[in-house]
Amino acid sequence: MSEQRQIGVTELVLRDAHQSLMATRMAMEDMVDACADIDAAGYWSVECWGGATFDACIRFLNEDPWERLRTFRELMPNSRLQMLLRGQNLLGYRHYEDSVVERFVDKSAENGMDVYRVFDALNDPRNIAHAMQSVKKAGKHAQGTICYTVSPLHTVEGYVHLAGQLLDMGADSLALKDMAALLKPQAAYDVVKAIKDAYPGTQINVHCHATTGVTLVSLMKAIEAGADVVDTAISSISMGPGHNPTESLVEMLEGTPYSTDLDYDRLLKIKDHFAEIRPKYAQFMSSITGVETEIFKSQIPGGMISNMESQLRQQGAGDRLKEVLEEVPRVRKDAGYPPLVTPSSQIVGTQAVFNVLVGQYKTLTAEFADLMLGYYGKAIGDPNPKVVEIAKKQTGKEPITDRPADLLEPEWDKLKDEAAALEGFNGSDEDVLTYAMFPGVAPGFFTARPEGPKNVGTDPEAAKAASDPNAPGARALNEPIKYSVTVNGKATTVAVEPA
């Protein structure tokens, strides 16, 4: 047997695992005791920060996300800390002007971040480039990301082309990100192999969710094709809409020409720690626990389906889900086949609901109109010109072909002034950035911050309030954000949520 090739592992338990399985509610308090073992287990990196964890910190947990980052840095001095960065959107839901992007990267680097996985929901490299450049400038690891999806336009060659564009930006590594568990074993092999062949020596990290039950096989095939690092979550916070278990990956490789070199005793300690923590968050647990393969047919992530169901029930149209599920692929096609990931999944899904309820493109959400007009960037396919015409007519806006962020004026000083006017603002650039990301939530957080962290897992009252949809400030990340649209003089409320 030839010499073993060592496979790196990114542990997801501190970010995507609890985001996917327990609505991002895990408090820092429930992670700290695992950090020493995580730090010593031998991971390639530890993912611990991203949009939803940042949001949940200030919305539900009264935790300063920057403080959380500093604590991780202190508790895991030997680890590469990794975050997920939504390119020009940073951790928010709009495009930011370049100087804000740069400040964000600088400040997060200063507070301890090492690896930036930078992606764009449309795979538009123009939305990724400036963040990548900022990461390089800060001397940190810039990981260019390919969002994996399936459509008549998506090909292995296309992914290789995007890989090349990301490498041209100076990417230190590439991530193949499969947010909907659509990456089948052969495709995993083909994409990784083709990128490795085209760009020998490139480090490739593979991120899969477990939802469809096949992606541990996909990780095996990706490894056989040359993948260098794969993402997993410790078994006690794994599976379902989450990720493949770290321990299963280790065991899977036994006897093969690949090995992880992780410390198994440490893994068992990490597992035991989170097995004990998990029940505290039972009320936030995903209702999807098994395997869901219908995603392959519909290409609609599970979270998006349950959201659309709830939208339809609110409209007294709970029986029309099937029509909506059939409408989603048509809307996605008209939008040029974007990957379905935040925010494109919400935008496409909500428009599909509108089409079924009020007639096809009789009314567009502001977000869908912007998507059709290029204000989110460019998807792989061209938008349907007929729908673009409707979007122009409805909004009075013209389509753009520029990089969306090029239309923005410098905004740092304005954000700083607005943040400075808020009660509880601490004067730091970090606080300005918190406000910039979540202007609706940050003011309340700044005021409440002195009260200290609130663990919604242990405090039954807080847990109850957070799960009560009528309680103020209790809107779960998984609960709908409501849109109100007037159609033919009749008000229609539609709710969307992150998929």
Added chain:
Amino acid sequence: MSEQRQIGVTELVLRDAHQSLMATRMAMEDMVDACADIDAAGYWSVECWGGATFDACIRFLNEDPWERLRTFRELMPNSRLQMLLRGQNLLGYRHYEDSVVERFVDKSAENGMDVYRVFDALNDPRNIAHAMQSVKKAGKHAQGTICYTVSPLHTVEGYVHLAGQLLDMGADSLALKDMAALLKPQAAYDVVKAIKDAYPGTQINVHCHATTGVTLVSLMKAIEAGADVVDTAISSISMGPGHNPTESLVEMLEGTPYSTDLDYDRLLKIKDHFAEIRPKYAQFMSSITGVETEIFKSQIPGGMISNMESQLRQQGAGDRLKEVLEEVPRVRKDAGYPPLVTPSSQIVGTQAVFNVLVGQYKTLTAEFADLMLGYYGKAIGDPNPKVVEIAKKQTGKEPITDRPADLLEPEWDKLKDEAAALEGFNGSDEDVLTYAMFPGVAPGFFTARPEGPKNVGTDPEAAKAASDPNAPGARALNEPIKYSVTVNGKATTVAVEPA
């Protein structure tokens, strides 16, 4: 790409899937509506009968298992019906004399069985041979089974040797049976490849549980090595201590040189049917839902651990589980490294509990003594001679090297007479066999049979009684069977249950 190789699939939902996930409680009533879709989906075979389903039928469901078989036959005229047969034990817990084995095979064949997967818990070919011969004589498909386990004595060569012995018996195919989810991908590849190389053209079926999270990868590797048929369960009754999802297998193979040729629309209908049924059996569901990889270290199946925990708690020694877990591998070694599967798992596990509670081999259970003395057959290794001496001394019995069933007198007439004396006996050979398999349960069943099937999933009262450990006749298959042993004048009660 070379031509696709078609992979057969055995659907487990009607037997092992609900046995593993819902304590074998699914009523025939809840299966019939899925049978047309199962029959038309294109499976290689449909597993639908075995020891635990037979037992549950007469113990909990007041269903005649022979009637269940005839109904399956009628509802699935195009399918190969498959059963799991415990060799010379048939569906019971003792060895039967050869003519009983032959009768059982004849009668089940007559009632509709097609494929007999014949195994022995010790992998002793002498316990398999007569059942195989009976199946051949009945003109049915005889599948010789290798129980997969891991020990210092188990090697690829050893499995190939056993494969040869099974083929010498006239096996129409071989099954590699991984009851504890211990079969890792590389081992799956190596074992299947070696058997295929040694015996070209041999059909190999692979059966894995999902517990450790790695075995869908093992199925992929087994297929790459030449496996012909793999076992899966429809996704809505899959995962955890159950099996890999059928739909995930289909999707896994897309784009590879292998294909299942299953009808996906039928699979979705089967899935939906059982997704609707599943909640009715919530009170019987396995508490293990996630992935459990510690089995690889301890080699102790999850069900066995929870059973030993309960044994220890009953003795006020709940804190000594760790000692017992460390004792199990030693006891297994002393017994010659048997695979841990019913009944060897219970026998070894209970002895380990005894060793910890009353001192190493200070007292032996009657079953463990018999195991050490050869009355269950021969494991791969020799039993520890010191422990054999203790067994001789305690029981006054001599070790045997003969095939255990050779010691049995013809017993059919006696069984027939005993059965005939029971109230409600219907005069058929099937009833004699029911009595022969479960002499403790059959009498009550024969009496109650006219009342007709009892669905413990739908009838809340029956469900309550069945889950109440104090209710008469309510002993769950997963609940302990109590042994009473007197040590130094002190009575000790120990409970064992099927793992």
